[in-house]
Amino acid sequence: MTSTENAVRLWRVPHYPTWFVSDSAKELAAGLLHFAVPLIALMVTGSPAQAGVIGAVGVVTSLLFTLWGGVLADRHRRPALMLLGALLGVALAATFAVFDRLSALSFGALLVLNVLFNARDGLFDVAGEAALKQVVPDEAMGRAQAANQGRGAAIQLAGGPLGGALLAVGGWLVALAAAGIYLLSAATAVMLRHSNRLAGTPSPDADTAVAAMRRNPVSEIGEGFSWLFSRIDLRGVLWVAMLANLGFNSAITTVIYSLQQAGHSPIIIGTVSAVLGAVMLVGALVAPLLVPRLSGGAIVIASLLMCTLGTIVLPAVRAVPAIMIVVGAAVFLVPALNSALMGYFMVAVPTELLGRANSAFRVFSMGAMPLAPLIAGLGLSWAGRTGTLVLCAVLTAVAGLLAVLNRGLRSLPAESGWAAHADAFSLSRRDGAGMHDA
Known part of the structure; x- marks a missing residue:
């Protein structure tokens, strides 16, 4: 084992556990919603084709908004973007719950809500991923990515059964659970704002050339x-x-x-x-x-x-x-x-x-x-x-x-x-x- 490995212990890096909880909560909440939407679409419309349209439009939306999300992540403080994204997740999940309880989830409503869910993902998920570089030193980045891999596998393994159990009660319960998990992500994002390494924007407008590009x-x-x-x-x-x-x-x-x-x-x-x-x-x-x-x-x-x-x-x-x-x-x-x-x-x-x-x-x-x-x-x-x-x-x-x-x-x-x-x-x-x- 090298001295570098001895010097940097991932889970003792300041603010890394907080970042991990915030980003993991966001991923789990989004996973629950993306699990529920296509199944509810099939139940509501009875048409695999219409459910497929909802899913396909969501994927395209996520890809397009990811490009703008990258710009936001390089322009502004990343913890602030993580907080804003989590709060928008709370609002969208709560809206989904209300629509489901009112039996108002038509094809059009599901399409619009899924577009909004994926737009949120595209605009704000990049900020959380980019913030990791400001939290974790380079010599521990591989282990940080390995932790992300484990988190993703665990969510994949548990997310389906959890989403299925909640959906058996109702789509509104899936949405409320997602809203609560987004709140956890928001609370931990607030804590990240106290990190000195995340205190400023990633690249301040130091000269006019950069400022022009930013326009x-x-x-x-x-x-x-x-x-x-x-x-x-x-x-x-x-x-x-x-x-x-x-x-x-x-x-x-x-x-x-x-x-x-x-x-x-x-x-x-x-x-x-x-x-x-x-x-x-x-x-x-x-x-x-x-x-x-x-x-x-x-x-x-x-x-x-x-x-x-x-x-x-x-x-x-x-x-x-x-x-x-x-x-x-x-x-x-x-x-x-x-x-x-x-x-x-x-x-x-x-x-x-x-x-x-x-x-x-x-x-x-x-x-x-x-x-x-x-x-x-x-x-x-x-x-x-x-x-x-x-x-x-x-x-x-x-x-x-x-x-x-x-x-x-x-x-x-x-x-x-x-x-x-x-x-x-x-x-x-x-x-x-x-x-x-x-």
Whole structure:
């Protein structure tokens, strides 16, 4: 164990536990609402098509507003944005509860409310993620991201049963529970405002050039994308993350669709998803042990190799227990992969650009996710289960190949070396620009 690991203990970092509670509460509250809306839409409209429209419009809204959320996160104090977002969540959840109690949730009302929920997510979630960089030092960022992975897996594992139990009483109860959880997020966001590291805006308007740029939000959004794509090491993260997510999520969706076509009950299919969440949770608990000790490049390549092998094996596996074993083994290192990639990303991006770069990263990586059900659905119709899973394996294999070929990712060190690694690529970029200008 290195001296750096001894010096920085994540849960003893001032204000980090407060940030974690605030951000986790926000994620759980939003998860409950997003769980309830499509199910209530099906109950109210009786039409899968109309429920699908509500869901699709929500996803597009979230992606679009995420870009503006990045601008807000770089313009203003992030704890203040976290507080405002949580309070808006309370108001929207309470409105949802009232509409449900009055039996006023029509297709139009659900569509509008879901747009507002997703607009809130897009505008304010980036601020919480960006604030993490101001709370946690670089040498502990990998473990912070691993904690986020564990939190996400736990919410995925428990959120469904909790939302289902509340929804059995009524949608209004889900909304009231979400409102209460948003209040917790707001209360802890208030506590964050006393942090010295979060006291000012991420990038104050120190000169007229910056001030001029700040008057044009579109230019600010573009700056986040251009800076991100100008970095060789971060370009690699973008493509690897997009292809790996698309390939493996398409494989999981294909397996779920094929189980449904084979006549398996929703309980069996739900059990497969629960096993996936449980393995991800265990992997997230292991990730903090791996990220500080192993090179990030080795973690990324090993995880992508396991995902690819799992997807290759899946066509030969039909029994549900065997599917669970293969899928579980394939995803075990995914939390460590996400911790390494996102942790390095957070370290490499300057604080004043983190909101916009983060939103650009999210839009880029999430933009391909709607293709997963499309690949699964059309693939099963045209190529069958085996052909579709082979395509998914090719996508994850290409992601692994890109990781191997990208020098920045391949040579990514363990957590304590990320800052120096990012600085080296930043210096080489500036030197390259200088030679080009000369």
